[in-house]
Amino acid sequence: MPSPTAPSTSPDAAALPRATVLGYPRIGRDRELKRALESHWAGRTSAADLAEAATALRAATVTRLRDLGLTEPSSVPLDFAHYDQVLDVTLALGAVPERFAGLVDPAASTPLGTDVEFALARGTAEQPPLEMTKWFDSNYHYLVPEIGPLTPLAYRGSSRVAHVREAAGLGVVGRPVLVGPVTYLLLAKASADAPAGFRPLDRLDEVVAAYALLLADLAAAGAAWVQLDEPALVSDLWEVPREEVTAATERAYAALTSAAVGEARPRILVAAPYGRLGCAIDPLLAAGVEAIALDLVRGELPAPTAPDGTTRDLSGVTLLAGVVDGHNVWRTDLDAAAATVAALAGVAGGPVGVTTSTSLLHVPHTVADELDDASGDAGRSDLGPATLPARVAGWLAFADEKIGEVLAVAAGPEAAAAAFETNRAALADRATAPGVVDPAVRARAAELSADSFSRGPYAQRRAAQEAALAGLPTLPTTTIGSFPQTPELRLARAALRRGELDAAAYADAMRAEVGRVIALQEELGLDVLVHGEPERNDMVQYFAELLDGFAVTRNGWVQSYGSRCTRPSILWGDVSRPEPMTLAWATYAASLTDKPVKGMLTGPVTILAWSFVRDDLPLGETANQVALALRDEVADLEAAGIGVVQVDEPALRELLPLRSADHEAYLDWSVGSFRLATSGVRPETQIHTHLCYSEFELILPAIDALDADVTSIEAARSRMELLPAAAGFERGIGPGVWDIHSPRVPSVEELVELLGLALDSVGERQLWVNPDCGLKTRGYAETRASLENLVEAARTVRSRVG
Numbered sequence: 001m002p003s004p005t006a007p008s009t010s011p012d013a014a015a016l017p018r019a020t021v022l023g024y025p026r027i028g029r030d031r032e033l034k035r036a037l038e039s040h041w042a043g044r045t046s047a048a049d050l051a052e053a054a055t056a057l058r059a060a061t062v063t064r065l066r067d068l069g070l071t072e073p074s075s076v077p078l079d080f081a082h083y084d085q086v087l088d089v090t091l092a093l094g095a096v097p098e099r100f101a102g103l104v105d106p107a108a109s110t111p112l113g114t115d116v117e118f119a120l121a122r123g124t125a126e127q128p129p130l131e132m133t134k135w136f137d138s139n140y141h142y143l144v145p146e147i148g149p150l151t152p153l154a155y156r157g158s159s160r161v162a163h164v165r166e167a168a169g170l171g172v173v174g175r176p177v178l179v180g181p182v183t184y185l186l187l188a189k190a191s192a193d194a195p196a197g198f199r200p201l202d203r204l205d206e207v208v209a210a211y212a213l214l215l216a217d218l219a220a221a222g223a224a225w226v227q228l229d230e231p232a233l234v235s236d237l238w239e240v241p242r243e244e245v246t247a248a249t250e251r252a253y254a255a256l257t258s259a260a261v262g263e264a265r266p267r268i269l270v271a272a273p274y275g276r277l278g279c280a281i282d283p284l285l286a287a288g289v290e291a292i293a294l295d296l297v298r299g300e301l302p303a304p305t306a307p308d309g310t311t312r313d314l315s316g317v318t319l320l321a322g323v324v325d326g327h328n329v330w331r332t333d334l335d336a337a338a339a340t341v342a343a344l345a346g347v348a349g350g351p352v353g354v355t356t357s358t359s360l361l362h363v364p365h366t367v368a369d370e371l372d373d374a375s376g377d378a379g380r381s382d383l384g385p386a387t388l389p390a391r392v393a394g395w396l397a398f399a400d401e402k403i404g405e406v407l408a409v410a411a412g413p414e415a416a417a418a419a420f421e422t423n424r425a426a427l428a429d430r431a432t433a434p435g436v437v438d439p440a441v442r443a444r445a446a447e448l449s450a451d452s453f454s455r456g457p458y459a460q461r462r463a464a465q466e467a468a469l470a471g472l473p474t475l476p477t478t479t480i481g482s483f484p485q486t487p488e489l490r491l492a493r494a495a496l497r498r499g500e501l502d503a504a505a506y507a508d509a510m511r512a513e514v515g516r517v518i519a520l521q522e523e524l525g526l527d528v529l530v531h532g533e534p535e536r537n538d539m540v541q542y543f544a545e546l547l548d549g550f551a552v553t554r555n556g557w558v559q560s561y562g563s564r565c566t567r568p569s570i571l572w573g574d575v576s577r578p579e580p581m582t583l584a585w586a587t588y589a590a591s592l593t594d595k596p597v598k599g600m601l602t603g604p605v606t607i608l609a610w611s612f613v614r615d616d617l618p619l620g621e622t623a624n625q626v627a628l629a630l631r632d633e634v635a636d637l638e639a640a641g642i643g644v645v646q647v648d649e650p651a652l653r654e655l656l657p658l659r660s661a662d663h664e665a666y667l668d669w670s671v672g673s674f675r676l677a678t679s680g681v682r683p684e685t686q687i688h689t690h691l692c693y694s695e696f697e698l699i700l701p702a703i704d705a706l707d708a709d710v711t712s713i714e715a716a717r718s719r720m721e722l723l724p725a726a727a728g729f730e731r732g733i734g735p736g737v738w739d740i741h742s743p744r745v746p747s748v749e750e751l752v753e754l755l756g757l758a759l760d761s762v763g764e765r766q767l768w769v770n771p772d773c774g775l776k777t778r779g780y781a782e783t784r785a786s787l788e789n790l791v792e793a794a795r796t797v798r799s800r801v802g
């Protein structure tokens with residue numbers, strides 16, 4: 001075991017700062033990066049213009065972080081990426097998939113440019129981009145590396161080196177941040193040409209050799225510390241068994257620390273955000289990394305003994321206590337955080353640093369942008385009227401405010417007495433504010449019994465539904481809910497927001513669209529119709545705006561992927577439904593046709609997953625509150641004669657905890673909340689659900705337990721791969737046959753073929769015919785052509801099965 005070089009905790013250049021953050025939003029307070037990227041992609045600006053804008057944004061960020069108080073050496077994280085931090089490592093390693101090889105000169109070892117970067121991120125006319133998937137349990141998406149036995153893996157230079165020099169030019173010793181080698185390879189998938197059994201982790205040694213060169217480059221540029229993010233260590237969701245992950249971690253970091261600190265490398269901080277590190281700390285200790293950042297919001301203090309009974313020696317390592325939540329927007333309880341830091345110092349046997357639990361990538365820039373200009377607190381006049389109640393804003397800390405919290409905790413309750421005092425007052429205000437606890441909501445939740453979560457036996461429901469929906473053919477056709485969001489619809493919404501269109505005129509425009517969507521579906525011959533969701537800006541925000549207990553921000557943008565941002569709602573109080581939310585649209589649509597119209601709701605888990613949730617109530621209880629509001633909506637729809645209701649849960653897989661030990665509890669409350677929302681109906685009312693975006697094998701039993709009468713699920717891209725595993729399903733299932741992620745129109749033949757594959761696994765009485773997901777991002781040309789083919793394919797297969 002290499003002997004660790006312990007950094008001292010005295011304030012010299014080698015010491016890790018007492019206060020830092022693991023990362024900062026990259027998109028810019030006014031989404032400068034988004035605009036710079038999109039105008040470059042649209043051909044309006046050159047690569048040099050983009051580089052200039054990005055340099056200016058980095059300089060503004062470094063200066064801002066310093067001005068906010070991150071003044072110690074190495075306390076400012078340098079984590080800027082044009083598009084994605086995982087893609088940055090792919091570029092540094094030259095790990096370009098074979099299909100893009102033509103873009104790269106293999107002989108040269110120069111850094112890859114933005115042409116290659118954006119080809120991998122966005123695809124080219126000929127080649128599809130890297131796949132994109134969710135980053136741990138966040139709503140950020142990274143680009144999945146594709147690694148095979150022959151994929152190039154040699155250091156080609158990293159943009160971080162220039163970023164270190166830029167910061168130095170501003171008088172700041174920055175701390176470059178990179179995804180670590182173990183996490184990089186665990187996030188990768190085997191390339192299409194890799195032999196069976198090949199795993200990207202098999203190429204660890206080459207990747208580590210490349211990182212060693214990168215580290216040397218960073219040291220030469222003046223970096224005293226580097227931060228390597230290893231969130232993979234807190235997760236069990238890998239195909240590679242944990243012992244192998246542990247062994248790989250020790251091997252990788254022993255190799256990296258074997259170089260001398262100084263010219264050959266900076267000191268190494270390994271960050272383990274998003275959960276409990278547990279025993280995965282041992283290989284890091286054994287390898288002698290200089291510092292480890294622990295997520296103490298989700299995770300816990302290291303136990304004094306390792307599983308083998310030996311005492312853990314923490315004397316050689318600096319620990320950073322991640323006590324400020326990087327993943328949510330609430331003010332930290334500073335007293336509790338200070339106590340946790342003290343407890344960690346007790347375990348560590350010496351002083352520890354203070355940081356965020358994760359990068360601040362997941363929260364907006366600053367609460368100041370949500371305050372009314374009149375508040376005088378840096379209010380912005382260019383953002384329109386404030387949308388967040390001022391009182392709620394007082395309970396929040398976004399990225400900039402969280403930096404203040406880290407500094408306050410590091411200083412301690414005496415030195416930062418004023419900050420602690422303000423904090424206590426804000427927390428007390430939140431605890432007692434009306435709406436945070438709504439006695440009527442709590443009373444209703446307390447009355448729930450097992451009956452509230454279950455419907456009658458399926459056989460009985462099926463018979464009742466067959467009678468109620470007697471006009472439906474076998475293999476009924478339907479869509480997932482949304483129809484194309486045309487420029488006219490977006491313009492109408494913008495005009496409503498600006499006050500140029502009044503609510504009545506807006507509603508008329510939406511009703512007209514519902515009329516067009518119903519007429520189109522009748523013309524195409526679809527069987528179960530939808531109203532098309534024209535009135536919804538977003539499938540979660542639409543409900544958040546109508547439910548009590550939620551607030552929306554005006555500038556609370558968070559990067560979702562590349563240049564895309566979302567503005568999650570903030571769930572701050574007990575949830576209830578002041579009035580029906582979708583009823584008028586559904587009944588209007590139903591009045592235009594004799595065919596069944598499917599009501600359309602977003603499920604409780606998805607509403608929580610895509611909002612900032614409260615931290616003062618267990619998620620399961622919040623989910624039940626949302627479920628009860630939805631249950632009332634379902635009841636209203638049923639009473640108004642809507643006999644089919646779909647409750648979408650595309651995020652069911654996304655919230656699955658990273659540790660297997662936590663799965664059961666999660667699936668219990670998440671499945672429970674869906675059942676609570678949907679089980680109040682009569683047997684003849686048909687409940688649908690819809691899932692997409694993820695691989696669902698792992699949670700098939702939970703999907704079954706939702707007990708929906710019909711489940712539509714994304715399946716076209718994977719060519720029905722999931723279905724054999726779903727063979728035990730007895731209820732209706734609609735595997736998507738049209739991949740709606742591109743404008744490509746699937747032919748009747750290929751749709752027939754996919755339906756044939758589906759029928760290998762599920763019975764013809766169970767099979768529904770539908771696209772993979774909603775059509776809101778599609779245009780009408782391909783929508784019409786694809787749905788025509790879909791209806792035709794269903795007819796063809798129907799005539800075969802009789």
Ligand code: MET
Pocket residue numbers: 480481482539600648650690692773774775776
């Ligand atoms: C991401 S799932 C989307 C479901 C929604 N009903 C729609 O059709 O858009």
Ligand SMILES: [Zn+2]
Pocket residue numbers: 480650690691692693772773774
């Ligand atoms: Zn979907």
